[in-house]
Amino acid sequence: MSGQEVVFALLGVVAVGAGIMVVTTRQLVHAALWLVVTFGALAGGYLVLTAEFVAWVQVLIYVGAVVVLLLFGIMLTRAPIGESADLDSGNRWVAAGVALATAAVLVTVMAMGFRDDRMPLKAGGGSADELGASVFRTWVLPFEVLSVLLLASLVGAIVLSRTDIGGGADIGGGTDIGGRADEEGGA
Amino acid sequence: MLEIVGKLVLVAAAFALLPLLVGQAEHKVMAHMQGRLGPMYAGGFHGWAQLVADGVKFAQKEDVVPRDADRWVFKLAPGVALVPYLLVLLVVPVGPDGQVVLDLGLGLFFALAVMGVGVIGAIMAGWASANKYALLGGMRVAAQLMSYELPMVFAASSSAMAAGTVSLTGIPEEWRWYWLPWQAVGAVVFFVAGLAELRRPPFDMPVADSEIIFGPYTEYGGLRFALFLLAEYAGIVVLCALTTVLFLGGWKGPFLNTELGWLWTLAKVGVLAFVVIWLRVSYPRMREDQLQKLAWAYLVPLSLAQLALTGVLKVAFG
Numbered sequence: 001m002s003g004q005e006v007v008f009a010l011l012g013v014v015a016v017g018a019g020i021m022v023v024t025t026r027q028l029v030h031a032a033l034w035l036v037v038t039f040g041a042l043a044g045g046y047l048v049l050t051a052e053f054v055a056w057v058q059v060l061i062y063v064g065a066v067v068v069l070l071l072f073g074i075m076l077t078r079a080p081i082g083e084s085a086d087l088d089s090g091n092r093w094v095a096a097g098v099a100l101a102t103a104a105v106l107v108t109v110m111a112m113g114f115r116d117d118r119m120p121l122k123a124g125g126g127s128a129d130e131l132g133a134s135v136f137r138t139w140v141l142p143f144e145v146l147s148v149l150l151l152a153s154l155v156g157a158i159v160l161s162r163t164d165i166g167g168g169a170d171i172g173g174g175t176d177i178g179g180r181a182d183e184e185g186g187a
Numbered sequence: 188m189l190e191i192v193g194k195l196v197l198v199a200a201a202f203a204l205l206p207l208l209v210g211q212a213e214h215k216v217m218a219h220m221q222g223r224l225g226p227m228y229a230g231g232f233h234g235w236a237q238l239v240a241d242g243v244k245f246a247q248k249e250d251v252v253p254r255d256a257d258r259w260v261f262k263l264a265p266g267v268a269l270v271p272y273l274l275v276l277l278v279v280p281v282g283p284d285g286q287v288v289l290d291l292g293l294g295l296f297f298a299l300a301v302m303g304v305g306v307i308g309a310i311m312a313g314w315a316s317a318n319k320y321a322l323l324g325g326m327r328v329a330a331q332l333m334s335y336e337l338p339m340v341f342a343a344s345s346s347a348m349a350a351g352t353v354s355l356t357g358i359p360e361e362w363r364w365y366w367l368p369w370q371a372v373g374a375v376v377f378f379v380a381g382l383a384e385l386r387r388p389p390f391d392m393p394v395a396d397s398e399i400i401f402g403p404y405t406e407y408g409g410l411r412f413a414l415f416l417l418a419e420y421a422g423i424v425v426l427c428a429l430t431t432v433l434f435l436g437g438w439k440g441p442f443l444n445t446e447l448g449w450l451w452t453l454a455k456v457g458v459l460a461f462v463v464i465w466l467r468v469s470y471p472r473m474r475e476d477q478l479q480k481l482a483w484a485y486l487v488p489l490s491l492a493q494l495a496l497t498g499v500l501k502v503a504f505g
Contacts, residue, residue, distance in 0.1 A: 029314055033260065036307065056296035064303025065336060071310050072329035081257050081317050127292050128353050 004121075008048045015041035026083040032070045039063050051126035194288045202273050205456075206420035211238050213420075213464045220468045248409030253317055256406065260315035265407070265414035268308025271301045272421040279428045280356045282438045282448030287356055294355035295347055298429060299340055305418065306332045306384065309393070312415070313403035324402020327393035327475065331383055334482035339380035341490035345373040345497045346433040351505075359437030366434065369500065373493040374434035376486050378459070381426040383482070385419060387463060389470035392478055427459035428452070 018037035025031050039062040046055035089095070124130065135143050215233065218225040230236025252258055278294040280287035291297050306328060313325020347353045349370060350361035383390040394402035404415050431437055435455050438448030473481065 027257075029257075029260070033311070052291075052293050053296065056293055056300045060296060060300035060303060060340070063307070064300060065333065068303075068306065068310065068329050068332055071307075071314070072326060072333065075310075075314060075322060075326045075329070079314055079322070081255060081315070124292070128296075 004048055008045060011041045011044045011048065015045065026085075026087055027081075028074055028084055028087065029071070029079055029081075032067060032074060035070070036063055036067050039067070046126070049126070050121050050123060053126055053128050053131050055126075191288070198273075198276050198288055202276055202421065205424045206417055207238060209420045209423050209460050209464075210416070211235070212460065213467070214238075216461065216464045217468050220465070242413070245410055245413035250409050250411070251406075253406050255317035257315040257317070260311050261406075262411070264308045264312035264315060264403075265411045265418070266308070267311060268305055269414050269418040269421065271305035271308075272418060272425045274301050275425045276421075276428070278355055279425070279432060280359065280437060281452045283356075283360070283445055285356075286438075286449060290354070290356050292354050295343060295353040295358070295433075298355065298425075299343060302384065302422075302425065303332070303336060305422070308418070309386070309403045309415075312407065313393075316403070316406040318406055320399040321403050321405045323399050324393045324395075324405070328386065328403060330475075331386065331390065331393060331478060334479055335380040335383040335486070338376050338482060338486035338490040339384065341487070341494055342373040342377035342380065343429075343433060345490070345493045346370055346377075348494070348497045348501060351501075355432055359432055359439060362436040362439060364436075366436070370434050370493070370497070372489055373497070374430065376490045376493065377433065378426070378430050380482070380486055381430070382463065382466070383478070385422040385426060387419070387423070388467040389473050390478060391472055392475050395472060423460055423463050424456065427456040427463065430459055431455040 015038050018034045018041060021034040022031045022038060025034060039058060043055040043058040043063075046052075046058060214225060214237070226234040226237040228234055229240055252261055275298045277288045278291050278297055280290075309328045310325045313321045313323075313328060316322070346358060346366075349366060350358040352358060352361065386393050394404065399405075404412060407415060431452060437455075438444055438452050440447060440451035440454075444451070
């Protein structure tokens with residue numbers, strides 16, 4: 001094994017170990033913090049594979065924004081210090097089964113698809129230049145389709161969260177103000 | 188090898204010295220602007236040794252961890268807050284031709300990504316203190332970061348677009364004087380959003396001492412508190428250095444760019460740091476809703492407009 005492979009394997013162990021900690025820890029906020037370690041190890045993995053751009057974007061988006069959003073959400077609802085007894089879902093064995101099955105399918109596909117092929121890593125292969133050229137020249141159509149998908153989900157989120165434009169008819173819809181006042185009076 | 192070691196030593200020295208200089212400058216500039224003297228006797232000239240005395244005081248204090256706190260997270264938080272800024276200094280160039288420790292091709296993304304990590308330290312501190320004021324402060328830190336990260340990245344992208352590279356050494360090389368009017372909006376948005384990310388006044392709602400004591404840092408004392416303070420000043424240095432490199436031409440000055448490049452960089456950083464302190468003295472603290480409104484209703488549209496302007500002019504004349 002070359003030095004690169006050793007580092008990559010170690011990062012993999014860290015990522016999987018921290019991932020296991022995320023789902024097994026009994027402290028809610030610790031789970032989010034272990035997620036930081038997982039994402040960090042993943043970013044390290046990308047770096048070893050010379051995908052620099054993906055690595056830094058992983059840190060910027062997932063560690064810098066997604067985990068912060070998660071922590072914010074947890075703190076806003078409940079963030080007890082110490083162990084929470086009710087963190088384990090009754091579905092956990094089913095979930096573990098699904099996760100294992102998915103992993104098995106993915107590993108099988110990878111193993112059957114690539115056998116013992118080896119991709120030569122060249123330095124700078126994941127630089128901004130290379131990535132930009134391939135995204136905006138070769139793969140520009142899928143890229144644009146993806147951006148339309150994201151736009152659709154953005155519009156959907158706005159429609160769902162705003163009751164005054166007809167999305168949330170079941171909670172008043174913003175038209176029947178008198179009726180809502182009555183409900184409050186009744187409650 | 189020797190060169191790398193030398194550069195690392197220089198960066199470590201800069202990291203140890205520059206934040207302290209900014210801190211001392213803040214004491215003195217604020218004192219003069221507000222017409223109050225403060226400590227004037229320690230060390231003789233203008234009480235310069237007061238900073239040393241403060242440091243000794245911090246080091247002597249007892250290291251207290253609240254009984255109900257989450258010990259590990261509580262103790263880890265100051266480090267998480269401080270180390271990212273040290274890492275960013277590694278990629279900031281002070282002069283042309285390799286006067287930088289690590290010349291990353293993606294230096295800009297590295298700097299922005301790592302700066303975002305530092306904020307997690309403050310959130311961890313806020314949660315682990317087992318104090319409701321600290322928790323409120325932590326939540327405000329998180330809300331502030333989520334709002335201001337977007338305009339900051341947009342504004343930085345505008346500079347990268349104008350230069351045609353995301354390398355922090357490449358951007359000043361492409362810089363010309365006409366960037367000053369062309370990228371002016373982007374520069375202001377980047378600087379203001381950066382201030383908000385550092386939670387400096389007038390964006391210090393998360394640590395608002397008159398309502399939530401000191402936010403996430405309420406329960407900290409002694410050396411750990413000093414580390415948070417150091418992180419704040421190191422953050423000012425890093426923000427000013429990034430603004431210099433992205434929008435003010437980095438090492439480019441009126442003459443002798445190659446020989447005196449480091450001096451131009453340091454001078455620009457110093458002037459920007461002065462502006463940061465000046466803003467603290469001049470503006471009252473913004474309310475939480477005003478903070479969010481400034482980010483989403485003004486800074487995000489402005490930064491998008493700057494991106495469009497950069498793109499149009501780049502295609503038209505580039």
